[in-house]
Amino acid sequence: MRLQYPSSVKIIRVPCTGKIDILHILRAFEKGADGVYAVGCMEGDCHYNSGNFRARKRVEQAQKILNTIGVSGERVQMYNLSSSEGPLFAEIAQEMTERIRKLGPNPIKQAMKKAA
Amino acid sequence: MIVADKKPIEEIVEEVKDCDNILILGCNECVTVCEAGGKKEVGILASALRMYFLNQGKDMKIDERTLERQCDQEYLDEIRDIADQYDAIVSLACGVGVQFTAEQYHSIPIYPGVNTCFLGATEERGLWTERCQACGQCVLARTGGICPVSRCAKRLLNGPCGGSSNGMCEISKELACGWQLIVNRLEALDKMDDYEKIFPIKDWSTDRAGGPRKVVREDVQI
Numbered sequence: 001m002r003l004q005y006p007s008s009v010k011i012i013r014v015p016c017t018g019k020i021d022i023l024h025i026l027r028a029f030e031k032g033a034d035g036v037y038a039v040g041c042m043e044g045d046c047h048y049n050s051g052n053f054r055a056r057k058r059v060e061q062a063q064k065i066l067n068t069i070g071v072s073g074e075r076v077q078m079y080n081l082s083s084s085e086g087p088l089f090a091e092i093a094q095e096m097t098e099r100i101r102k103l104g105p106n107p108i109k110q111a112m113k114k115a116a
Numbered sequence: 117m118i119v120a121d122k123k124p125i126e127e128i129v130e131e132v133k134d135c136d137n138i139l140i141l142g143c144n145e146c147v148t149v150c151e152a153g154g155k156k157e158v159g160i161l162a163s164a165l166r167m168y169f170l171n172q173g174k175d176m177k178i179d180e181r182t183l184e185r186q187c188d189q190e191y192l193d194e195i196r197d198i199a200d201q202y203d204a205i206v207s208l209a210c211g212v213g214v215q216f217t218a219e220q221y222h223s224i225p226i227y228p229g230v231n232t233c234f235l236g237a238t239e240e241r242g243l244w245t246e247r248c249q250a251c252g253q254c255v256l257a258r259t260g261g262i263c264p265v266s267r268c269a270k271r272l273l274n275g276p277c278g279g280s281s282n283g284m285c286e287i288s289k290e291l292a293c294g295w296q297l298i299v300n301r302l303e304a305l306d307k308m309d310d311y312e313k314i315f316p317i318k319d320w321s322t323d324r325a326g327g328p329r330k331v332v333r334e335d336v337q338i
């Protein structure tokens with residue numbers, strides 16, 4: 001299909017979104033990521049039954065923690081799509097990139113630069 | 117196990133905000149099982165605090181460590197060499213662990229990172245309920261294995277109060293009446309005779325009424 005999506009998006013592959021922990025998401029921000037999104041299978045289609053539901057809950061918890069510490073929780077999102085939806089994948093990457101652009105850079109990254 | 121719940125991050129921030137160097141100390145036992153104070157929760161709290169303080173323009177050093185137990189001296193000794201370098205320790209163990217850590221490390225403030233709730237069981241993931249209040253004189257043999265001390269809101273020992281209705285306790289429609297549970301179980305066990313026996317007056321001196329308690333076991337002392 002040779003679809004284009006923003007080059008700022010780095011893909012980290014996991015066996016199932018259920019593998020993603022709150023800690024992975026927080027660490028990404030600690031290391032300077034401007035946003036994180038989990039792309040899971042359609043709800044009801046998880047090969048492990050509930051992996052994508054777990055991911056959604058963890059994304060929500062990470063959002064709460066980030067809101068508490070002054071990093072907008074909106075920087076973390078969960079999307080569901082099926083593996084055959086390449087065009088949608090590219091669309092989501094675009095949507096997420098625009099969302100993060102509006103929010104600006106991760107304040108932690110800037111604070112780290114100042115501290116260094 | 118001992119069931120604990122996370123404290124809000126804001127509350128912990130308030131305790132440690134003037135420190136430069138802190139240790140978040142987890143425990144591998146009960147608080148790991150109830151997902152409040154194990155290695156993972158230590159990591160999450162440490163990460164959140166690091167980002168919070170960085171964002172406030174403060175470069176706080178926040179280390180992470182999780183011990184096998186905090187209610188045993190031998191494991192607490194594992195931080196003997198490093199403890200002195202910290203301005204404070206946030207312990208994610210139950211209240212026992214927090215206090216025992218404080219007793220071993222006199223000169224460092226120890227703050228609790230969880231709220232210790234009760235002795236209970238995991239009914240399902242994310243749902244823990246109380247089962248025992250450590251009264252020191254267990255009566256389960258007579259009550260079909262269901263505890264009237266922890267599961268009856270009034271700690272009654274001789275049947276339900278007048279508020280028991282449709283199997284629920286009068287303090288909440290969502291709470292099963294402990295005595296209804298006991299009667300159901302005694303019936304199922306064909307042991308309703310036990311229900312007819314009047315309980316002698318319970319000796320509450322082994323409960324909290326007798327002040328702080330201790331167990332002395334000379335047979336296992338060295």
Ligand code: SF4
Nearest residue numbers: 248249251254255263
């Ligand atoms: S009777 Fe006492 S020791 Fe036994 S389960 Fe109830 S509170 Fe615990």
Ligand code: SF4
Nearest residue numbers: 268276277285293294
């Ligand atoms: S309704 Fe049942 S559980 Fe509640 S206080 Fe009365 S006897 Fe105890």
